Amino acid sequence: MHVLLVFLALPGLAPAALGAQGGASPRTIAIDERLAADAGLRLGDRLSLTATPGVAGDSVVIGAIVRRRADPAEIARGEYRVRLHLTSLQSLLGYGDRVDRFAVATRSSAATGAAIARINDAAFGFRAHRSADIAVETSTTFAVVSRFHRAIGVITIVASAIFLLCIMLLKVEERRRDVAALRLMGISAPTIVRSVVLEAACVAVLGSIAGVGVGGAASWFVNRHYQAVYRTPLRFSLVTGDIVLLAVLLSLGLGIVAGWLAARRLVRTPPLALFGR
Amino acid sequence: MLLTLAAASLFRHRARTLLAVLGVAVSAAMLLDMVMLASGMRESFRSLLLSQGFQLRLAPRGTLPFDTEATIGDAGALVATLRSRGAVQAVSPVLGGQLHVPLADGTTVTGAALGVDPAVQGDYELLDGRQPAGMNEIVANDAMLAAIGRHVGDTVRVAAGYDAQMRSLSGERVVRVTGRVRFIYMAAGQRATALPIDALRAMQGATAADRISLAMVRLTPGADVDRERAAIERLLPRVTVISTAEAIRQVDERLSYFRQLAVILGAVSLVVGFLLVTTLVTVSVNERIGEIAVMRAIGVRRWRVVAQIVLEAGAIMLVAAPLGLALGLVTARYLNSILARFPGLPERIDFFLFQPSAAWTALGLLALCGVLSGIYPSWRSASLPIATTLRQEAVG
Amino acid sequence: MSELAGAPIVEVHDLVREYRMGNETVAALKGVSFTVRQGEYAAIVGPSGCGKSTLLNLIGVIDRPTRGTVSIAGERVDQLGDARATDFRLRRIGFVFQRFYLMPALSARENIELPLAEAGVKKSARRDRAMTLLEYVGLARRERHRPSQLSGGEQQRVAIARALANSPSLLLADEPTGELDARTGAEMIALFARLNGDGTTIVVVTHDEVLARATKRVIHMRDGSIVDHGTAG
Known part of the structure; x- marks a missing residue:
């Protein structure tokens, strides 16, 4: 959900909303290099960021331009990525003191199992998942593509x-x-x-x-x-x-x-x- | 006589000819699959979009239909505006949401819910029962009915909201299942229900009042779709109007990988088939070079010799083509069954869609390949020096 | 036949045929001139490499000379284009090769029909003609046999019948007894004599002294030149 909400903020990044803005000590954001290249943005540029088109937004400064990871899940997604400080996004979206998910780092893989069990026993209305399980869930597309490639590969080998x-x-x-x-x-x-x-x-x-x-x-x-x-x-x-x-x-x-x-x-x-x- | 000689040449080395036919058949199968893949997705998606006759879709500005949770407000006025246009035949407003069904064992089944106008809806096909007419009636697909253990005619308690922290339901009511349906744009196995849009709005509360997620527009026959799309977008700046062509273009863009893969593998298949037949016929010509020289010496015209060679290449292609097409259809089904497992893909989308044009295209390309593959060996046989060849053959 | 010998059928004048072998030019024929008249039965003899097969190829219009002229039945054939040369070979010249060169996929009759079909003769007519020729060479009962089912002598007879299919003005034979045993060779020599007796002009290239003696004129070649024109009759 977190990712989706960031996308929802994107219409506010339409060219009309992008431009040099005035103001004092704005928060910084990170944008991906694709957006930087397409919109001609550079480090230090000031922007107005809004969740709704046509509404006055928050003034921010580009603090970092990041390169996308070599992540198959990113393929064919044309959306731009903007990373904000958590409180900035919460404020921008009127989301209050809410988050979609937490990432928890554990000391070892054994500790991960114990942590999941404790959280799921104690927490009310939440569920903890192992990152690897989520990765499997979200990589179904690639598993399908991989099976397809294997099948094509077998046909190619027969022909060869x-x-x-x-x-x-x-x-x-x-x-x-x-x-x-x-x-x-x-x-x-x-x-x-x-x-x-x-x-x-x-x-x-x-x-x-x-x-x-x-x-x-x-x-x-x-x-x-x-x-x-x-x-x-x-x-x-x-x-x-x-x-x-x-x-x-x-x-x-x-x-x-x-x-x-x-x-x-x-x-x-x-x-x-x-x-x- | 030409046929006899060509056939004899092919039958002289049966194992070799059989291997060539098999090789070309596999290439032809691959070629057909790739032609089907290159055009299938687009055609399948197009026919899916047009299956209910709606040519335009209106989504919140800057979004694709159901790509986000954004909705369009003041929907009543928007739908009225649309219906007042001369080129518009029907407007189907749709509100998206979720429906939660608490079961006796304490668990809750959740599925997609579409609020629709049952009289003009274009999201599902009724398989059994009737359309939902009142505020307490719904239709559901097989996956949902199976999950909640209900049948057409049963009643069930449903809710539009579920608070995970409080584990409490909101917007509850008891509804009757009036029909079993198949949703056109839902993924295979996805649980889904549909109910009158006013009923869903009432269940969702004030946030959904007079809002829709999407409006589908059916134009009068002969209306200019692009012109109407542009006119509506000008008239209603808060929405994005997507025509079928635009939607197909966007899908094309997202799935361009498969199209390019199809083109590359199709080209490779053709090249492999071409090389195989060229090699085979060239070797066959080399083996018969003495015979060919004698034919020329006794007065057989150059074009006859060429025709015989091309005929041999063509015959391999001709025998292999139907074999390859049959093999291609089988492999296409298999490959389609793999790709059909893409998460979120509508059940009726086919990546490999058989169309006669695909078969004709593959056949045409194969025939061209057959003729081209005969060119080099033909040229070689037609241009051989008769006297020198006869002398060399006599020595050899 | 000499008394019937009439108009020149083969006229060769100052014929030169050179081949490029690497950087060198080798002359296979060095200015050969001779004439063969209608109804003649001539043998060209000489040691291997003296140019007799080259000469036969030039007369048969399957090769072109470097210099000089070749006329067959009054028509210049040394500079014919491929299409006209092919048509000329089809209708005016019959070829018999040392190694028979029958089409292995075709039956004896079909082999004879091949040049007839090429000349556009209707199916029934070419079948009749092929059968007549098979009878002439004594193989009427072997019409359906493929070359692999025929003996060497039988194959050569089919090859002769094929050469005669379109009633050529000239029959050329390159070592026609070269692949045959003595007895079969003798049969072939008799067949050639019969053919000549029936009016066919024949030029053979041979090493076979028996065959050469059976002809009516022996032309001797050495090193690309004719050293003895022989005497008709």
């Missing part, structure tokens, strides 16, 4: 696997004449299969290394783009060690399977047939 398998089969098929020549020279079938599989594995590893490079570049581009779109320092795409390992292992596995399948077929075909005779 088929693509890779197809390319590997073609690559080995291209070697049919070389394989025929090796067979005619007396090289054994297992040796040929091993060499073809080794080659396929090398191609797969080289390909996946190049793919990691392309992925890294794409990730950089995605981050730059969405950081600009949503005006947030949040990183949208991460190329982690796990992801790189998965990509390399997947392509290596597929490369080996495809190489083995194709090589086995080649060595079972009579060498002259491979030559097209």
Whole structure:
């Protein structure tokens, strides 16, 4: 509720209400850098702050310009953020000596449980919640997006696997004449299969290394783009060690399977047939 | 004969062709999903907004409907002003709030409450029973009825206010449930009720007197929506008038991530399909380069050879497309079921909305991709030097 | 046939064909001139790399000379554009290759129908023509067989029938017995003789002395030049 009320104060920050004001020892406020950039505000500027448009407001001075945290919950929220001293906001909103919530710091996680139990037993009309539980509650949106990304990822992996398998089969098929020549020279079938599989594995590893490079570049581009779109320092795409390992292992596995399948077929075909005779 | 040769070429390496078809089918499925995602949200939201025929929504100045708890005062005069306008066919005032239902076990069930004019309301569809007519009648959705254990025809004690500190209810009255409804703009599973606006105002007390949260306006057929929106906003400066197009634009802005994701993944799908078919057909052409040289040597025209190659690429796309579209519809349902769990999303919003145009767009893009993927191998086959190729093939 | 030999069908004048190999230019033909008359049956012989296949390709309009002229049945063909050259090959020239080069996906009859279809011959007419040619080469009963189901000799006969499909003015054969055993080669030589006897002008490039002896004129080449024009008859 606290956050919502701050937003309600925002219509008062419409351009008409912003401007140099006179007055003595006004309270300070902090604004986010998005608002500072859009409204051309700087540290020390005086503003009139009101909860209702058209009503004379409190004169305040910008004491700080803050950068938004890399918080997923901030994504797609276009509102500006203004932070006031608690008493200023209470006075501005006619809220009296009321608050929406308290944040309580405890000494340890064991102490947190005990504190929650004591508050919930003693307090009348309040409930204490663990911060982590609230975080889970408020991050449902991101859990959904994350599940969606995972599902898309699985489809992409299936498509990539088929693509890779197809390319590997073609690559080995291209070697049919070389394989025929090796067979005619007396090289054994297992040796040929091993060499073809080794080659396929090398191609797969080289390909996946190049793919990691392309992925890294794409990730950089995605981050730059969405950081600009949503005006947030949040990183949208991460190329982690796990992801790189998965990509390399997947392509290596597929490369080996495809190489083995194709090589086995080649060595079972009579060498002259491979030559097209 | 051209068909026979193209078909023979595809059947010569069955495993390879099958893999290519599968690969393109998965790409096509992804493409369809992304086309559906790119346009689905907007279309779904648009049809949701227009489902009851209200083209304009009036909210307190500077806010979106129900985005804050702000209300509009002097609502009677505002609604009368609106109804007096020639282009306005109907006005549906709505007041938002909460309804608390104390249960026998001492707990209290809380749900959203909408005060409406039942004769012109556009917030819910009646599934069972009838509209609330008197001051002591309400309708509720399944989630609410299940939570309070009541059915149509039952009576229930409700309250408009609940003081958490004093654990006391205010604005209480006993009402009869006259109907079971489905709320159009509520999230799936959200408990909600609706009652005549005067009844809700009476329950909320003096703070709600002659106030509304929102007014929905239905215009006469043929009326210019944008012009009417601008005129109302000029006439009533204390409200923000949002047209369906503006609401869609705002939703677009908030969900631009999904649209961009759809465009990027759709493009990637196309590129993957294109590369797969190009690679396959190029290798296939390389393998048959002697045959192609002979065809050219015995007088088969260049365009026939090109047509055969493009036909092969097109055939892969053609076989893969329906497979991909079917796969796309299945995956779209699955992906939609994931995104439908977004908190606060209206039940009837679909992220992946199937429209024939989406299927045609995907098919058109695939067909174009098929033709394009045949271009390089076709060019290669058409421009090969006949004599040199024959000599090399004879040596090889 | 020499008594029937009439108007020139192949006229080659001062033909030069050079290839670029890296920074070097290699001349495959160094100013070749000769004439083949209607109804002739000529063999071009010479060691490997002497330019005989290059010469055949130029006569067959599948390659263009660096210099010099080639006329077939009175028409200059050395500078034809691709579309006209293709059409010329389709209607006026029949090709027989050492390795047969039949379309593996098509049956024997369909292989013969391929150039007919390309020339716009109606389906029933091209089927009749293909069957006539299959009978001519003694393979009427093998019309539905695919190349992989035919022996080397049978494949070469189908290739000859295909070359004759559009009743060309000139039949060109590049080592037509090169892939065949002696007995099948002899059958092929007999077939060529029969074809020539029936009025087809034939030019073969060969290493096969038996085949060369069976022709009526032997042109000897060495190092890109004709060293002996042979004598018709």
